[in-house]
Amino acid sequence: MSVALATDTAPLLELRGIGKRYRMGETDVDALRGVDLAIARNEYVAFIGPSGSGKTTLMNIVGCLDRPSSGSYLLNGQRVADLDDNALARIRNREIGFVFQNFNLLGRADALHNVMQPLVYRGIKLRERRQLATAALTGVGLGDRLDHRPNQLSGGQRQRVAIARALVGKPSILLADEPTGNLDSTTAREIMAMFATLHRAGNTIILVTHDAEVAAHAERTVAIRDGQVIGDTRHGRKGTAHGAAG
Amino acid sequence: MARLAEALRAALGAIRAHLLRAALTVLGMVIGVAAVIAVVALLQGFGQSITQQFRNLGANGLVIVAYLPQKAALEGRIARITPDDLLAIRQRVAGVRDVVPLLPLAQFSAEVRYGSRSSNTSVSGTTSGFPRNGARYPVQGRFVVAGDDTTRRPVAVIGQTLIKDLHLPADPEGHFIQLFGTWFKVVGVLNKVGTLVGLIDRDNLVYIPYTTAVSLSGALTAPNIVIQLDVDNARAIKPVEARITAVLRRQHHLLPGEADDFKIQSAAELTKALTSALDSASLILGAIVGISLLVGGVGIMNVMLVSVTERTREIGIQKSLGATRADILLQFLLEAVLLSLLGGLVGLALGYGIGKLVVHLVPAFAGAIVPGWTIALSLGFTAAVGLVFGITPAAKAAALDPIEALRYE
Ligand SMILES: Nc1ncnc2c1ncn2[C@@H]1O[C@H](COP(=O)(O)OP(=O)(O)OP(=O)(O)O)[C@@H](O)[C@H]1O
Ligand SMILES: [Mg+2]
Numbered sequence: 001m002s003v004a005l006a007t008d009t010a011p012l013l014e015l016r017g018i019g020k021r022y023r024m025g026e027t028d029v030d031a032l033r034g035v036d037l038a039i040a041r042n043e044y045v046a047f048i049g050p051s052g053s054g055k056t057t058l059m060n061i062v063g064c065l066d067r068p069s070s071g072s073y074l075l076n077g078q079r080v081a082d083l084d085d086n087a088l089a090r091i092r093n094r095e096i097g098f099v100f101q102n103f104n105l106l107g108r109a110d111a112l113h114n115v116m117q118p119l120v121y122r123g124i125k126l127r128e129r130r131q132l133a134t135a136a137l138t139g140v141g142l143g144d145r146l147d148h149r150p151n152q153l154s155g156g157q158r159q160r161v162a163i164a165r166a167l168v169g170k171p172s173i174l175l176a177d178e179p180t181g182n183l184d185s186t187t188a189r190e191i192m193a194m195f196a197t198l199h200r201a202g203n204t205i206i207l208v209t210h211d212a213e214v215a216a217h218a219e220r221t222v223a224i225r226d227g228q229v230i231g232d233t234r235h236g237r238k239g240t241a242h243g244a245a246g
Numbered sequence: 247m248a249r250l251a252e253a254l255r256a257a258l259g260a261i262r263a264h265l266l267r268a269a270l271t272v273l274g275m276v277i278g279v280a281a282v283i284a285v286v287a288l289l290q291g292f293g294q295s296i297t298q299q300f301r302n303l304g305a306n307g308l309v310i311v312a313y314l315p316q317k318a319a320l321e322g323r324i325a326r327i328t329p330d331d332l333l334a335i336r337q338r339v340a341g342v343r344d345v346v347p348l349l350p351l352a353q354f355s356a357e358v359r360y361g362s363r364s365s366n367t368s369v370s371g372t373t374s375g376f377p378r379n380g381a382r383y384p385v386q387g388r389f390v391v392a393g394d395d396t397t398r399r400p401v402a403v404i405g406q407t408l409i410k411d412l413h414l415p416a417d418p419e420g421h422f423i424q425l426f427g428t429w430f431k432v433v434g435v436l437n438k439v440g441t442l443v444g445l446i447d448r449d450n451l452v453y454i455p456y457t458t459a460v461s462l463s464g465a466l467t468a469p470n471i472v473i474q475l476d477v478d479n480a481r482a483i484k485p486v487e488a489r490i491t492a493v494l495r496r497q498h499h500l501l502p503g504e505a506d507d508f509k510i511q512s513a514a515e516l517t518k519a520l521t522s523a524l525d526s527a528s529l530i531l532g533a534i535v536g537i538s539l540l541v542g543g544v545g546i547m548n549v550m551l552v553s554v555t556e557r558t559r560e561i562g563i564q565k566s567l568g569a570t571r572a573d574i575l576l577q578f579l580l581e582a583v584l585l586s587l588l589g590g591l592v593g594l595a596l597g598y599g600i601g602k603l604v605v606h607l608v609p610a611f612a613g614a615i616v617p618g619w620t621i622a623l624s625l626g627f628t629a630a631v632g633l634v635f636g637i638t639p640a641a642k643a644a645a646l647d648p649i650e651a652l653r654y655e
Contacts, residue, residue, distance in 0.1 A: 065566055066649040086570050093568020104563045104652060108263060120252040121568040129248075165567070 010077055011038035012173070012204055013062060017071035020057050020227070031057040032227040034071070039206065044199045046215035047208045049224035055208045056101055056177055058224065062206065063098050063175045064088045093121045097166030101177035101208070103158045105150040105165075111137055111157075112146040115165045122169065136168040137161070139194070141187070155182040163191060167198070174198060176207040180214055192217050249573060257581035260553065261588070268585055271549045275542035275589030275631070276596060279624050282535040283597025286528045287614040288604060293524040294615055306480035306512075308342075310335075310473040310490065313509035325507035326470035327494075334497050335473065339489050341482055344375040345475040349459040351426075358452065359424040360412035367408060368451040369425060371459020387419045387434030394455040401458075402430040405449035406438050423452075426462055430454060483512060528620070536627065542589060543631035550582050550639035561643055562651025575644040582636020583629055590628030594621060 020032040031054045039045055047055045060066035061073060064080060073080045075091070083091070092098070105114050115133035124132070137143055140160040150158050159182045166174060174195070180188035196217065199205050207218065215221050216235075223231035261268045312325040329347060336345045349371035356369045374392050383389070384403060394401050402423060409418055418432045430452075439448045454462075463469050477486045487510050494508055554561070561574055594616075601614030 060649055063566075065652070086572075089565065089568050089570040092566060098566060100566075100652075104559075104566065106560055106563055108259070108560075117564070118567040120249060121570070121573060123248045125248055126251070 011074075012041040012043075012076060014038045014074040015062075015071065016073075018058070018061060018068045018073060019070035020054070020061065020066070021069045030227055032061075032068070035224075035227070035229055037222065037229060037232075039204065042199070042202050042204055044195075044205045044217070044219045045207075046218035046221045047206065047224055048210060048212065048215045048221055050210065053224045054227040055224055057227075059098075059175050059177050059206070059208055063096050064091050065098070089121070093118060094169065095172050097169060097171035097174045099159075099162050099166045099174075099176035099179045101181070103150070103162040105158060105161055107150055110147045110149050111142060111153065111161045111164075114150070114161055115168050118165060118169050132168055133164070136164040139167070140164045141190070156184065156187060159183060160187070160191075163194075167194075171203070173204045173206070176205070178208055178210075180209070180211070188214070250576070253573060253577040253580055256577045257584055260557075260581050261585060264553075267549065268588070271545050272542065272585055272589030272592070274545055275539060275586060275628060276593040278535050278538035278542055279590050279593025279628065280597035280600060281538070282532050282624060283594055283616060283620060284600040284604070284614075285531050285535075286620045287598060287601035287616045289524050289528050289531075290615040290617055291601070291605065291613040293521050294613065306477045306483060306514075308475050308477060308483070308487065308490070309511045310475075310494070311509050311511065312470055312507065314507055315505050318505060318507065323507070326468070327473055327508055328468040329471065330468065331494060331497050332471065332473050334493050335475070335490060338493050339486065341478045341486055342475045343478060345473060346373045346375040347456050348372045348472040348474055349456060349463065349469055350472060351459055351463060354450065356425060356452075358408065358412065360414055360421070363412050365408065365411040367405075367411075369454065369459070370451070371454050371456040371462075373456045382439070383437050384434035385437045386417065387432070389434055390453055390455050395457050398457045398461060399455055400428055400430045401433045401455065403434040403436060403453040404432055405436050405451045407447055407450035408452065409435065411450070425452065425454070428462070480514075483514065487512075532620070532623065539627060539631055543586070543635035546582055546585055546632060547635035547639060549585075550578065550636055551642070553581070554578065554639045554643040557643075558646065558651045558654040561646050562648050562654065565646070565648035566652060571644040574646075575640045578640035578643045579633065579636050582640065583632035586628045586632025586636075587625065590625050593628075594624060 015035050015037040018032055018035040018037075019030065022029040022031060035054075035058060047058065049055055057066070061068050064075070064083075067081070080088070106117065109117070112130070112133050115136050116129040119129040119132060134143070134146060137146060137160075140163055142157060142160055142164065145153060145157060148157075150161070153161065159179065163176070163179060166176065176195070179195075180191055183191060192214065195205055195207070205218070207214070209215050220232070220234045222229055223233075310327060310331075312327045314323060314325040318325075332345060332347050335342070339345075351369040351371065353368050354366055356367055358365055358367045358369075372390060373395050374390055387403070389403055390401070393399070402425070404414075404418070404423070408414065408423075409416065412423065414421060414423075414432070418435065421432050422429045423432060424430070436449070436451075436453075460469055477483050490510060491506065495506065498507055500507065561569075564574065598614065598616050601616070605614050
């Protein structure tokens with residue numbers, strides 16, 4: 001994958017002075033104010049912070065869904081601001097797997113078709129799409145719910161569909177916004193074990209949480225408050241990250 | 247290809263999801279197309295039946311009549327086709343046969359008597375070669391023969407209407423009828439050919455020998471005749487016409503630049519003139535109803551705009567998963583075109599059904615025919631309407647910002 005081509009010393013993604021300002025009538029809301037952050041390839045990072053601190057806003061920018069109001073974002077050494085719509089769509093499709101905080105599943109499609117959807121934009125044939133999506137859903141324990149539409153699934157099951165959809169295309173960067181928010185501890189542990197496996201396989205993982213225990217699975221915790229990075233700690237590879245499933 | 251197939255699948259899925267709405271949206275379109283198809287089908291069916299009747303007149307027959315343009319007639323000139331012209335054509339034009347004269351003495355205006363009864367009919371003089379192509383043949387007795395002509399026999403071959411009108415016996419051979427004060431012996435009865443377009447009775451006529459007709463016409467100079475002939479090869483009609491024109495112009499001493507004083511008519515030409523008139527009527531009607539299709543297009547645009555708004559979040563999700571502008575544009579454009587085509591197809595079937603029904607109920611219409619060009623035109627037109635009116639909503643969908651679309655409630 002093209003993102004993996006840069007030299008090891010350069011960060012995979014580099015945020016410099018990123019700001020995001022929303023205009024709400026007369027007043028301005030600064031969701032992000034000057035975020036500086038560099039994340040290397042194959043890092044496993046947790047964003048942690050209280051509600052409304054700007055975590056989702058930051059994830060959307062990292063995932064090339066949103067554009068910052070100020071500052072610059074380099075993805076694999078390339079200025080994202082210079083990329084056109086098609087290039088961004090390609091990055092979202094091939095390099096990034098996004099687990100949204102509110103799942104963002106297609107309401108009219110069943111679980112299988114939701115997971116197949118990103119593969120459409122890679123030009124993968126229907127048969128293969130079906131195979132890959134079935135495998136991904138089975139991987140999150142939903143092999144028996146393929147033909148259920150989101151409104152026929154529980155919150156936790158929807159979350160797992162969202163995770164399967166993010167993983168089905170084998171992206172190099174996984175962005176997960178509160179991926180275990182709706183899951184019981186057993187399923188949560190399974191999902192975290194899956195992330196750990198992906199991490200070991202060389203993927204870069206960024207997850208958002210306000211649960212310190214979930215954050216402990218990561219190698220690095222970035223604390224965010226009021227749109228700013230207020231702490232950045234590395235705690236190395238902890239046994240918990242690997243042993244969670246056991 | 248997978249992306250195109252998926253766009254098509256998504257478009258179909260979207261239509262299926264709101265089937266009732268789709269049906270109501272295209273209703274205007276359906277009615278518009280159905281109206282065009284029904285009217286065109288009936289007109290074309292009508293034209294077809296007329297063409298069929300003309301064909302009975304002889305497929306490769308030509309008729310030469312004297313004809314003066316109005317300007318020349320005002321200058322006091324007269325035009326005539328003479329027996330000399332007939333001879334000239336027989337001798338100098340190749341590739342023709344059965345070149346016969348026809349001397350019309352009266353068109354439905356000659357008084358004919360039998361016993362105490364009388365009626366009006368058409369009388370023409372002609373020779374033995376006349377009943378060509380099997381279109382006219384005697385069912386009783388015989389036609390005019392060469393001997394009738396050379397001896398100016400007062401004999402008559404009659405159409406079947408006369409038997410009815412004059413109360414002739416069913417087998418009238420040997421009976422005498424009176425025409426122009428002269429007694430004619432009935433020697434044959436012609437086959438029944440029916441009416442032309444339900445109006446002109448083609449069985450109300452009498453044929454007498456040409457020479458007999460000439461003497462009856464009282465013409466001092468050569469009479470003005472009509473020449474009928476058959477072209478050997480129907481495909482060679484054009485060169486034969488040119489050759490006849492050249493011969494007759496020489497016969498009539500026409501200078502270059504002077505207009506012809508005769509006209510060469512063919513069944514094919516009559517048919518062509520008629521069908522082209524019907525075709526243009528169909529086209530004009532089509533254009534009028536085309537306006538209703540435009541109205542249908544506005545309806546489609548409206549529904550597509552609603553659909554884009556409704557599915558804003560869905561578009562956001564697709565974009566977040568890697569759909570490009572082109573993917574979204576294609577999907578919505580296909581939806582509009584499919585919707586429109588659906589209306590076109592249903593309208594086509596409905597229009598044809600209406601045409602069939604009218605044919606069934608009204609005997610004056612011989613049949614309903616939907617020519618290929620109307621099908622192609624109405625489907626092409628509806629597809630174009632979908633494309634034109636779908637482009638704005640589709641472009642609107644494609645241009646949506648992913649994150650704003652995702653946040654849309
Ligand atoms: N579209 C928007 N318009 C205006 N303000 C916004 C918009 N999106 C986010 N904000 C504001 O930006 C701030 C950060 O929002 P964000 O969604 O990033 O928070 P978060 O850290 O993800 O919170 P949570 O943990 O509750 O998900 C909030 O104060 C929010 O009100
Ligand atoms: Mg959030």
